[in-house]
Structure formats: C-alpha cells, structure tokens
Amino acid sequence: MRHEFRKEMSLLEDTLAMLAKQAATAMERAAASLKDANLALAESVIDADHQIDFLEQNVDEMAVSLLARQAPVAGDLRTVVSAMRLAATLERMGDLARHVAYIARGRFPQTAAEGPTYELLISMADEAASVGKMVAKLVETQDLSLAREIEENDEILDNFHRRSFEIVLDENHPLTRQEVVDVVLLGRFLERYGDHAVSVARRMVFLVTGLNTEHESVPGTEEEMLG
Amino acid sequence: MRHEFRKEMSLLEDTLAMLAKQAATAMERAAASLKDANLALAESVIDADHQIDFLEQNVDEMAVSLLARQAPVAGDLRTVVSAMRLAATLERMGDLARHVAYIARGRFPQTAAEGPTYELLISMADEAASVGKMVAKLVETQDLSLAREIEENDEILDNFHRRSFEIVLDENHPLTRQEVVDVVLLGRFLERYGDHAVSVARRMVFLVTGLNTEHESVPGTEEEMLG
Numbered sequence: 163m164r165h166e167f168r169k170e171m172s173l174l175e176d177t178l179a180m181l182a183k184q185a186a187t188a189m190e191r192a193a194a195s196l197k198d199a200n201l202a203l204a205e206s207v208i209d210a211d212h213q214i215d216f217l218e219q220n221v222d223e224m225a226v227s228l229l230a231r232q233a234p235v236a237g238d239l240r241t242v243v244s245a246m247r248l249a250a251t252l253e254r255m256g257d258l259a260r261h262v263a264y265i266a267r268g269r270f271p272q273t274a275a276e277g278p279t280y281e282l283l284i285s286m287a288d289e290a291a292s293v294g295k296m297v298a299k300l301v302e303t304q305d306l307s308l309a310r311e312i313e314e315n316d317e318i319l320d321n322f323h324r325r326s327f328e329i330v331l332d333e334n335h336p337l338t339r340q341e342v343v344d345v346v347l348l349g350r351f352l353e354r355y356g357d358h359a360v361s362v363a364r365r366m367v368f369l370v371t372g373l374n375t376e377h378e379s380v381p382g383t384e385e386e387m388l389g
Numbered sequence: 390m391r392h393e394f395r396k397e398m399s400l401l402e403d404t405l406a407m408l409a410k411q412a413a414t415a416m417e418r419a420a421a422s423l424k425d426a427n428l429a430l431a432e433s434v435i436d437a438d439h440q441i442d443f444l445e446q447n448v449d450e451m452a453v454s455l456l457a458r459q460a461p462v463a464g465d466l467r468t469v470v471s472a473m474r475l476a477a478t479l480e481r482m483g484d485l486a487r488h489v490a491y492i493a494r495g496r497f498p499q500t501a502a503e504g505p506t507y508e509l510l511i512s513m514a515d516e517a518a519s520v521g522k523m524v525a526k527l528v529e530t531q532d533l534s535l536a537r538e539i540e541e542n543d544e545i546l547d548n549f550h551r552r553s554f555e556i557v558l559d560e561n562h563p564l565t566r567q568e569v570v571d572v573v574l575l576g577r578f579l580e581r582y583g584d585h586a587v588s589v590a591r592r593m594v595f596l597v598t599g600l601n602t603e604h605e606s607v608p609g610t611e612e613e614m615l616g
Binding site: 208226229230233235236239243246247250260261263264265267268327330331332333338339340342343346347350384385388389 | 435453456457460462463466470473474477487488490491492494495554557558559560565566567569570573574577611612615616
C-alpha cells in the first residue's frame, strides 16, 4: 500500500513535469512561428494544445483519486493540492502560447508587425519562451533557485509590455489598426504568460518548503498602464 | 465530530457564495463606473479587490484544512476540491472587474469611448455584470437551471466581442489610439469574465451532480478573431 502510494505520487509529479515541458515547448514554438511567419510551426502549437489539456485532466484525476483513496497528509497533501493548482496554471500558459500562434497564423505570409515594433514583439516572445523553459526545469528539478530567477526576471517582460504600450499610444508611430490590435493582444498574452510563470514559481516554493507566498499578488502592469 | 464536519462544510460553501457575490458586485460597479465615468465607484472596485483575494485565501485554507483533518470522500470531497477551483476562478473574475475599473478611472473625467463604440462597450459591460449576478445566484442556490442559462448566454458576450473587433479593425471608423487600446482590452476583459462564468457554471454542475464537463473547452473567440 505504502509502496503503491509513493509510486502514484511519483507518477503525479512526472505528469506535472511533462505538462510544464509542453507549456514551455508551446511558447518556444509560438515565438519562433511569430518570428519567421512559420505557418506549420504555428499550426503545430495549435494542434498540440489538446495534449496539454489532456495532461491537466490527468493530473486532476490522479490528484482527486489520491485524495479519495489515500487521504495524504502534511507534505504529501501539499504536493497533491499544489499539483492541481499548478496544472491549471500550466494549462493556461499553454492556452496563451496557442493565442500567440493564432496571431502568427492569421498574419501569414506576413509577420505580425514590422521594424522596431516587430523587434520588440519578437524579443518579448523570446523572453516568454525563456521563462517557460525555466518553469519546466523548476517543476522537474524542484530547484528553488530557478523560482527566484523567474520572479526576478518578470520585470523584463513587464518592461517590454510598457514599451509596447508606448508604441501603440504614440499617434505618430505609423501602425495599421490590425498592428495596434496585435501589439496590444500579444503584449497582454506574453505578459500574462510571465505572470503565470511567477505564480508557478511561488507554488513550487510552497510545494517544496510549505512556505506560502502564493496569495501575494503577482505585480501585474495593469494598474500602471490602464489606470 | 460529524456535526463539526458539517458545520465546516457549510462555512466553506457560505464563504464561496460570498466570494461569488463580491465578484458580481465588482463587475456591476465597474460597469456603472465605465458608463458614468464615476471615479468614486471605480476606486471602490479597485479598493475592494483585496477582500475578494482574502475570501479566496479563506476558501483555500478551509479546503486544505478539511482535507488534512477530515479526509472527506465522495460528494464531500467533490465539494472541497470544487470549492478550491471555483475560488480561483471567482478571484480571477474579480481581477477582471478591477481591470475594467482601472480603465474607467484612467479616462476620468471622460468616458472610455464615444458614440456607438461607447454604446457597445456599455452594453457589453452590462451583460458581464448580468452574468456575474447569475453566477453569484448559482453558487448560492446551486440551482442548475442558472448554469444552463449562463452557458447559453455566453454567445451574447462573444457577439459583442466580435462587434468590437469589427469596429477597431475598420480604418474608416475614427478612433484615437487610446480608444483602440481600450476597446481591445475591455473587449478581452469582459469576454474573459464571461468565459470564467461558463467555467463556474460547469464546475457547479460537477459539484452538484458529479458529472464532469469541466474539461470541455469553453468556446472562446480567440481562434476566430486572431487567426
């Protein structure tokens, strides 16, 4: 029974790590599809999203089954509850990568913008992909130095997001309406991807240490930029 | 012990209902602040958001404590797990209402748009507020006819969202850059609020019946409008 329980806990953690890896791959490919107007790559992100959803569902079902049959306590309970929350956040990161891929696909054979606006969007998408990789490694290794790094790096995406607002709000900066919409939405999707990464980082700290900072607000850029 | 358990379960459900009510009130006020460029009302939504966060945290802590001490099974386990997920979604709905309030506050003493664009945004915000009220009533009463209604009504917000895209993508429709940004983001926030409402509706169906449709995708408008 005890052996069976540890095997199930280990499978839960492995499935979560696989989910994190796929959410990272999704953003890596979405960023590349945006950069090179690569239709096939964009399609591959969109098609692969159901696998991410399936893995989330797996984590949820394993977690509820463990709660029902094994009534885990202490660190094991923390792991099971955290796994459910992490899975929901990672699934959302996959969705955001898919949204980025939709834009890449929708503008094909063009890129979503040109010149400095294009450069900014690509830098931002690359940064999100890099954060996604850190998230995947953190979930797999539980190395909390990565959690700190993710939290500290969030400022990079926030700065790109600020810059994207400056560009679109500048009436002298020539942009089509479609470009304005794309910059606003891509900025939002990529910044949200980063916020979710911070949320994963905090949840991993809680999972490993029991120290709860999950409910501290992730510093978003909404107040500053909308209000 | 059994009596104590039922009391705790009941407190969990009451706290969740209170959270749903506050997420509804937040959108109701945000919509009104957008309509009348009411700064005080917008501020009240922004200030009240920490109460929503606090209630979510309460639900989470109660749920984990129940899992740890009482090891609930069957319907009770379903209620506890659902409560955690519902709380996360309701908290997010509160955030989206706060984002709407940021825009209302940021444009004061003006409104966020004018003419038909303004009319559209107000109709959309009113619809979101109406959906929020249904969600609050559903969580309180567990009346599943409301879940069906929420799911069916989601098309209304999606249609407003489509219309907002048509307006901003029409180069002949005179809008400032700020107006374009506001319409894109308000459209996104309000449509997401509706998607979360559908997610709450499905989770309530699961909570009450054990029938799981939670993992069916909520029909978003992203693919159609971005890709």
